[in-house]
Amino acid sequence: MSPIDKHGVGRTAYRAMLLGFAGDPAESDDAARFEEDGLLIVEAGHVVAKGSYAALADQLTPDTQLRDLTGKLIVPGFIDTHVHYPQTDMIASPASGLLPWLEHYTFPTERRFSDAASARETADFFLEELLACGTTTALVYCTVHKESVDAFFAASEARQLRMIAGKVLMDRNCPEFLRDTAQSGYDDSAELIARWHGKGRQLYALTPRFAPTSTPEQLQACGALAQAHPDVFVQTHVAENVDEIKWVAALYPGYRSYLDVYDRHGLLRRRAIYGHCIHFDDRDRARMAESGAVASHCPTSNLFLGSGLFDIAKAGAHGMAVTLGTDVGGGTAFSMLRTMNEAHKVARLSGHHLSATRMFWLATAGAAQALDLDGTIGTLAPQTEADFIVLDPQATPLLERRMQRAESLEERLFAFALLGDDRAVFETYVAGRCVHRRDDDARRRRALAAH
Known part of the structure; x- marks a missing residue:
């Protein structure tokens, strides 16, 4: 403690x-x-x-x-808008790209979070790392196991932190030991919302991992929960990797873009935070701005996995809300200062100068505003x-x-x-x-x- x-x-x-x-x-x-x-x-x-x-x-x-x-x-206090606490022990794992990295490191690591004691030990260590780096609020991915969510929120509540987290939803294209169903994912999420959302300083986020690991039925069920609980958060990944985008196009034919998959399932709205958003076109950026959804820019992860360069200038030109995330364990540091460092360099590669003053705003008041928490934290x-x-x-x-x-x-x-x-x-x-x-x-x- x-x-x-x-x-x-x-x-x-x-x-x-x-x-x-x-x-x-x-x-x-x-x-x-x-x-x-x-x-x-x-x-x-x-x-x-x-x-x-x-x-x-x-x-x-x-x-x-x-x-x-x-x-x-x-x-x-810094606000990290995209981070995976179960990936703490696999940070800095070598892989040739996002999809092999998930298969060889992420899924095997997440298996052990069905054990409540193991999940709590990791949650305690994870939160200590965040606090040591000055992060006082984060949007956190747990695993498919309810035990991982209970362990995380219990550790956060013991420290009186304001944290936002949720159970990962995956009902296909993942190992059987991490798979739920559209119905069980719905039921588990509803139970966890009732138990944790608004308890003390804890807030809940509906958390489909990403479109390839959810069937249309699961995304539809998640959208129904989002509509029933407009004050809960939604968090997932979008347009991070070129191979991933091709996979989504094959799994979801007839959709205009990767982002459109989430949009047509009712998951694009205020308090919806999308990790990465690298490979967007202008229609995607405009739709994000119109819906009030938020992009979490994760530069250390994007560079580590070779996913691409987020264009913060184009995001701004379309009025798209942007925040910063470490994305540990794809990200290589818990520190938001180190995340700012890489965000500045990524911006320079697209010809944009990202000032330090704005980076501090993105990690504090800007993030709070994007999350509808500006009257609560960040200022x-x-x-x-x-x-x-x-x-x-x-x-x-x-x-x-x-x-x-x-x-x-x-x-x-x-x-x-x-x-x-x-x-x-x-x-x-x-x-x-x-x-x-x-x-x-x-x-x-x-x-x-x-x-």
Whole structure:
């Protein structure tokens, strides 16, 4: 379990640099709201006030605990919109492409998640990794087993995290030991929604793995659940790999595109998050924007598997909502900072400059807005849930040296994005409680290694 200290109990104030957003930096030059000497006041798990220290110092009542983090940067907790917790133990597995990778590594690994104890141990480790990297909310794929979902949500609830997750649906083109049916998948999902959606900070996502592993009957049943529960999320994969697209065309003849398969089964709507979205045409992008569905751009996974390059400029031109995802274990890092690093490089290969300010927005306020959670997380605004992280500009000698020469907020954030990783995350707070501290975590890991 993550360390939880006295900070966050009662009324606590944090003096540090503060970063928040009032909009998309791609649309407004003053969307980023930065305080060089800021104060964040938290009580009962929520933000009470945020602003300059000078303006808010008179709110430091005698019972307010003050943490002086001068020189460090507080930002909203990162939001990872596409990640597979059962794939934690198969990260960095070599394969020639997506489909062989699924067959040789993913499916065999997911088999053991029928065991509740094994699933819980992995969920605990997975969540600790997320928190160490500053990720406080994620859209998480479990496995086809109900036990994997219960284990994940139990681990998340114990930490009071705001997580979104769901049981994978697969009723064809997968091993028998991972196969459900259209009816059993429907029944299991309905049961899990009733048990977990809205319980504390837990939210449910209907999770067909991808069109090739679901029959039309299963997608139709999933669409019926989505219609019956408009506040639950939908998550799946689309247009990730050229061979995959050819497979979908053979399995679903008569559909205009891969995306159209989901659309015609009622799965394209607000709170629907589609991983990858690489091989889209303009009609797909326009339909995503019209429906309110969200693309999760997963650059480390796309590069690792050789799937292709997501065109963020074209997505923006069509008004398509975009967020960032690590896609572990196809992705090669839990760190959203490292994900930003690769997202910038992928954008450059398509001739687009993706600023660090916008990448931080995509991983925080932009993601919260796309998920319909912008009044809840992602902004540090008063009354929102106090999920935030403390970034250390002196985390490594190279980062410190570069920061000394930074002449703007963009340069500071760019240094974090291009040079940072989990070492840059000094502390992570969830609902106002410190659930990760870098130095404590390092000692814990050394102790575990010694035993």
